[in-house]
Amino acid sequence: xxxxxxxxxxxxxxxxxxxxxxxxFKWMKQPVVLGYIVTGFLAGPHFxxxxxxxxxxxxxxxxxxxxxxxxxxxxxxxxxxxxxxxGGSAVITALVIVVGMMLLGYAAGRLLHFTYLDxxxxxxxxxxxxxxxxxxxxxxxxxxxxxxxxxVFGVLIVEDMFAVxxxxxxxxxxxxNELEGSELIYSILKLAFFLITWFLIGIFVLPTFLKxxxxxxxxxxxxxxxxxxxxxxxxxxxxxxxxxxxxxxVMGSILAGTxxxxxxxxxxxxVKDLFGAVFFISVGMLVxxxxxxxxxxxxxxxxxxxxxxxxxxxxxxxxxxxxPLKIAIKSGFSLSQIGEFAFIIATLGMSLxxxxxxxxxxxxxxxxxxxxxxxxxxxLSDPVANWVEKHLPAKLNFILERYSANASAVQPENxxxxxxxxxxxxxxxxxxxxxxxxxxxxxxxxxxxxxxIPSVWGKYxxxxxxxxxxxxxxxxxxxxxxxxxxxxxxxxxxxANQVPLFFMVIFRFFIGLGFVIYFLSVAYSQRxxxxxxxxxxxxxxxxxSKRLQRQIVSLEGKFMDNLNERELRRxxxxxxxxxxxxxxxxxxxxxxxxxxxxxxxxxxxxEYGVNIVSIKRGLKRINIPKGDSRLFPGDxxxxxxxxxxxxxxxxxxxxxxxSVDETENEEHFxxxxxxxxxxxxxxxxxxxQSGIREKDSCLVVGVERMDGTFxxxxxxxxxxxxxxxxxxxxxxxxxxxxx
Numbered sequence: 001x002x003x004x005x006x007x008x009x010x011x012x013x014x015x016x017x018x019x020x021x022x023x024x025f026k027w028m029k030q031p032v033v034l035g036y037i038v039t040g041f042l043a044g045p046h047f048x049x050x051x052x053x054x055x056x057x058x059x060x061x062x063x064x065x066x067x068x069x070x071x072x073x074x075x076x077x078x079x080x081x082x083x084x085x086x087g088g089s090a091v092i093t094a095l096v097i098v099v100g101m102m103l104l105g106y107a108a109g110r111l112l113h114f115t116y117l118d119x120x121x122x123x124x125x126x127x128x129x130x131x132x133x134x135x136x137x138x139x140x141x142x143x144x145x146x147x148x149x150x151x152v153f154g155v156l157i158v159e160d161m162f163a164v165x166x167x168x169x170x171x172x173x174x175x176x177n178e179l180e181g182s183e184l185i186y187s188i189l190k191l192a193f194f195l196i197t198w199f200l201i202g203i204f205v206l207p208t209f210l211k212x213x214x215x216x217x218x219x220x221x222x223x224x225x226x227x228x229x230x231x232x233x234x235x236x237x238x239x240x241x242x243x244x245x246x247x248x249x250v251m252g253s254i255l256a257g258t259x260x261x262x263x264x265x266x267x268x269x270x271v272k273d274l275f276g277a278v279f280f281i282s283v284g285m286l287v288x289x290x291x292x293x294x295x296x297x298x299x300x301x302x303x304x305x306x307x308x309x310x311x312x313x314x315x316x317x318x319x320x321x322x323x324p325l326k327i328a329i330k331s332g333f334s335l336s337q338i339g340e341f342a343f344i345i346a347t348l349g350m351s352l353x354x355x356x357x358x359x360x361x362x363x364x365x366x367x368x369x370x371x372x373x374x375x376x377x378x379x380l381s382d383p384v385a386n387w388v389e390k391h392l393p394a395k396l397n398f399i400l401e402r403y404s405a406n407a408s409a410v411q412p413e414n415x416x417x418x419x420x421x422x423x424x425x426x427x428x429x430x431x432x433x434x435x436x437x438x439x440x441x442x443x444x445x446x447x448x449x450x451x452x453i454p455s456v457w458g459k460y461x462x463x464x465x466x467x468x469x470x471x472x473x474x475x476x477x478x479x480x481x482x483x484x485x486x487x488x489x490x491x492x493x494x495x496a497n498q499v500p501l502f503f504m505v506i507f508r509f510f511i512g513l514g515f516v517i518y519f520l521s522v523a524y525s526q527r528x529x530x531x532x533x534x535x536x537x538x539x540x541x542x543x544x545s546k547r548l549q550r551q552i553v554s555l556e557g558k559f560m561d562n563l564n565e566r567e568l569r570r571x572x573x574x575x576x577x578x579x580x581x582x583x584x585x586x587x588x589x590x591x592x593x594x595x596x597x598x599x600x601x602x603x604x605x606x607e608y609g610v611n612i613v614s615i616k617r618g619l620k621r622i623n624i625p626k627g628d629s630r631l632f633p634g635d636x637x638x639x640x641x642x643x644x645x646x647x648x649x650x651x652x653x654x655x656x657x658x659s660v661d662e663t664e665n666e667e668h669f670x671x672x673x674x675x676x677x678x679x680x681x682x683x684x685x686x687x688x689q690s691g692i693r694e695k696d697s698c699l700v701v702g703v704e705r706m707d708g709t710f711x712x713x714x715x716x717x718x719x720x721x722x723x724x725x726x727x728x729x730x731x732x733x734x735x736x737x738x739x
Contacts, residue, residue, distance in 0.1 A: 006055040013051055014043045014059070014281050031140040031375035033133065033280050037368060040284020047289075059282050066279030068248040070132045072230045073272045074153065075252020076265050077144075090154030093317030097155070097335065098162050100313035101127035101306075108305050112298050118359055120173060121349045124166050125363050126306055130339020130371065131156040131245070136276060137334075137375045148327045151318070152334050160246055161191065163341050167348065194240050195250065196432040198233065202254030210260050222260065223267040229255070243344075280371075283339075287368050291361035299365045306370050307377070310336045324404045325392075326385040333381035337370035338363070423504060427511065430477035434470055434515045441466040442522055463523050467536070470515070474537070478512035513537050584646045586653050588635040593652060600627030608649040610641035611701050611713075613728045623730065624697045640701050640728055672734050674725045688715035696736065698729030 025035035102123035109119030237247025315332030349355035449462035521529025594602035704724040
């Protein structure tokens, strides 16, 4: 008999068992994630009535890949822009939960007569909800598109960032019996530098790369490239001392801003399902009946502490951050579990030999129990929220509603706040780039140059090249004007704002000078760094070429375009068409109100103001569709209109925010203007009689008269000599019309 690797037989066992249990749980209308946990228990080492997995270490590796893929997929859906949008609420809620649960966990540990360090580590274990479990529960319950889930995802991401700091905090307490403030500050700065650096590199490089390679990216190639980028970032995050989950999430968030995000989500779905299943099965394998019996009382108490504490602090944090009562309750109920991070902290404590061994099986059991109850609490949150709203005293309900309304109300924009936001953002952006250049030079480039050129010239060349690379970013940091209308408003009132604006300029200048002095001081000596740094900095800043300045401005513009590529593409604002009219492309959702209707019956132009210029259905394209054409789910519709009109139509076509998929042939459509000459056969005819739509397959989207009036096109407008027609069509059709 041929030898079969244990991994294959183990996978065969768990996947066959998983298939049976998930079908059973589907039939019982229960969450699939619970079926995976049951599968893990049945195939695990603690249940002897079934064949048992022989090599758990291999399954654990697959489970780790599952965490990576799940977090990568979360990043694809979340994106940095969404994190910014829910940032305030997410940070406040996460802070309330982490602080509250650490204190509650510590108190519970002391009441259970755990040691001081056991109780501190227990507080850390109970303070973090499980991102992977919540994602799976929301998916199984078909709740991913509900409003509160976006805020919950924001809280989970902020918690993951807090987790990195908590690891440092707990390690410091374990080793020194006190908190080292310098280590914590260093970890915060290190985390911020890692996130900003890879965010900048990703935004500069990836959208452009994917755009250039798009014609080669079929489903197979896109999957391979995406997984390669994901695992590459995981490796970099691991080298930097962060979790693999954080690296996967960062790469997903970067790719979420590109036009390929939806395609990547689709090709990743089967991979996510497979490895995610193995992860939850591995959690089930940790269930030990002996531990459940031996530590039954602590397990029950801590499970209740997690469920009650997470619900209370999660709901409280949401209310404090200004969320409505119903959203706060649903969010709090969703966070009522602990997961993979609890295992990581328990492993850390055991590796440092500061916690007792019994704590690990207790935490595993609490995690499994709360994972099992999570889907039920999520489903229970809606009726509980309705009951609370109904029975809450009217006065308290009024206070909460007013507080939430005030927190979410659009406040009058503060000019100084807006200017300072742009100002500090520019400083953070270019400072991060300069720190990266200096670190790379000091740790790698200068030693390399000294090795290649042993004489003093090796160091001179290395320093000179580094300063040249730093130069454009130093100019952008210190000398480039901040383009902001709000800044112009402040400058107009010179008497009141002259002093603070002057100090803002000086502050930027000294930051840039500080980077140069620091680099030269480390490379040579402090005295040389100060003297040479000041002289070189002033001379170079004054003599820097206009061409290089323009390149920096262009680079900054490219960064902003790449950052907003997906949203610009979706709303059509990137197409750079004239007269405030844009060509946008969107996919018709299955929930769209006018599916199956004829276009003339849907009154799209009347209701939304847009004109449909093409419908792409599979491989077939209908250019300038007639009134009897119909829209069906999956059609990619190209429309033309203003920002407001397109956004209004987009909300109707994509009510669940299904984003746009770029089509390959859209660049063949153009918006052109044609002036009607004096001998044109169009003179005296109405638009309907002209045959421009029927015969020439073009669409008139506007008529501009000599007096400057701009008319929305209707069939009864009579065309006159010198009228300027704005027409959408293929290049060939418009060219034929001009002839």
